[in-house]
Amino acid sequence: MSRVQSIERAFAVLSALGDGPLGVTVVAERVRLPKSTVARLLAALVAEGAVEQLPGGTDYRIGERLVGLAAGVQPTRSLVAITRPQLVDLALLTGEAAGLSIPDGFTVHYVDQEDSPNPVAVRDWTGVRLPFHVTSAGLVILAHCRNAEVERFLAQPLERFTALTVTDPAVLRERIRRARVDGFAWTRDEFAEGISSVAAAIAGPDGEAIGAIHVHGPSYRFPAADDPGGGQAVADAVVAAAARITASLRRAG
C-alpha cells in the first residue's frame, strides 16, 4: 500500500474528529502520536479549512472545506450506489438493459445502466439527456409533478423524434394521468425506432420523483403494455424495484 505518512496521520486525526469536537490531548491519545505532532497536523488542517477550532475554545472539529469537497459529489453518487444492485437484478430478470435517470430541467439525464445479458441489446445511454415526452422515465417523472409543472412542460414546442412520437398535449395529459394510476409508463418507438421501454419513478421524501428506473430493449422482442406474453410482469418488476430503492433511500436518509 502506498503511503505518505503525513497524509495517513492527517486522516487519522480527521477520523478522530469525525465523532465530534476534541482537544489536542484527546486526539493525540486516540491516534497514538505526541501532542506536538498532533498540534502541527491540526494547524495544517486548520490552514486548509479542513478543521476549525471551536469559537472561544480550544477544541477542534471538522471544517467546511471537507463539506465543500464532498458536497459536489454526494447526491447522484448515493442514488447510483443504492440503485445499482436493483438494476443488475432487473437486467437478469427481464433479459433486457435496465437503467437509472434523474430529472434535469425538462429532460431525463441517464446516469447509470446495467446492460442486457442478451447479445442483441440497446446501447448504453449513460450521460445522455432526452426530453420527458419521448421517454418512459420522463412520463413517470411528469406523473409525479404537480399539474402546473406538467402544463409548463406541455406549453413548449415538443420535438417529434420518430413518426410515432406523441406531441399532442391532450394525448400526453391522458398518458400522464394513466401513469399516475398505474405507477409506470410505457414508450414504444417514440424516441427511436425499434426501442421500447417501461419505467417507474423513485420517490423522494415529499413524493416527488427524484429519479426513475426503466427497462428497455429492441421492440421486436420487448413486451408491449397489453402483451399477454408478459408486459405486465415486466412493469410489475420495475415498479417493485423502484419501491425498494425508495425504501432504501428513506432508511439511508
Add this chain to the structure above:
Amino acid sequence: MSRVQSIERAFAVLSALGDGPLGVTVVAERVRLPKSTVARLLAALVAEGAVEQLPGGTDYRIGERLVGLAAGVQPTRSLVAITRPQLVDLALLTGEAAGLSIPDGFTVHYVDQEDSPNPVAVRDWTGVRLPFHVTSAGLVILAHCRNAEVERFLAQPLERFTALTVTDPAVLRERIRRARVDGFAWTRDEFAEGISSVAAAIAGPDGEAIGAIHVHGPSYRFPAADDPGGGQAVADAVVAAAARITASLRRAG
C-alpha cells in the same frame, strides 16, 4: 501560517478533483507539481479512501471517505445550529447552563452548551459521553425508545457514579414510564454530587429521539421536580424549547 507541505499538496489535489474526475497529468498541471509527486499523493489519498480511481479507467475522483467524514458532521452541525438560539434563550430564562446532547450507542454525547450567566455554574460538558441512566437527557432519550431497546440497555451492568445513582432496572423502568407521560426527566446528584438537571427530547421524523436538551446547575440552587419554587416552570421551558427545535427541524428537513 502553519504548514505541512504534504497536507497542503494533498488538499490542492483534492480541490483539483472537486470539479470532477481528472487524470494524473491534468492534476499535475493544475497544482504545478511533477507527475511523480502527484501520483504519489493520489496513491496515498486512494489508500485513505479520500480519492478513488474510476472503474476501468485511470481518472481519479473524490472518494467516499470525504463524504463519510463530512456526512458525520453535517447532521450534528445542523442540529447544533438550529438548537443554539434556543439554548441561549433557556440559559437566560433559567439562569442556568443549557446544553444539547445526541444519543451515541447507550450514551449521551454532549455536543453543545450555552453557559450560565451565573458566576457559579456547572462547567461545559461539550464532548463528554455519559451513560443514559445517569443523565436526564439519557432518560428522555430512553423514553423515546421502543421497550426492546430499553430492555437491552437495562440488561447490562449499570455503573454507579454516586451514592444516589439509580441502577435498579425496576426503578429505572418506572422513571422512563414517567418521562414518557411527562415529556421530561429530572436527575439530581446522580452523575456527580451537586449537579441537577432536567431534559426534554428532540423528536425525529418517526418520533424517535435524535437528541435532547437540558438545563443543569448546582443542586443547592437548582429547582427540584416537586419544588413549589419553580421546578415545573423550568421543565415546561425545556419542553417548549425542545418542541420548537423539533418544529424547526421539520421545516428544515
Add this chain to the structure above:
DNA sequence: CGGGACTGTTCCACATCGTGGAACGCGACA
C-alpha cells in the same frame, strides 16, 4: 504494422521536511 506521442507508474539518490521530547505559558482548582 510500426513508430511516435502521451499517459500513468515506478525507481532511487538526495536533502528537505516532519518528528517528538522538552519546555513554556495559561487557566482552573484546591
Add this chain to the structure above:
DNA sequence: TGTCGCGTTCCACGATGTGGAACAGTCCCG
C-alpha cells in the same frame, strides 16, 4: 499560592518526501 493539565512552541536530528529519469502501456497516424 502551588499544582495540575491543557495547548503551544522550539529545534536538533534523521526519516521521509521529493522529483528527474526511465519504463510500460495505449492510442493514433502514416
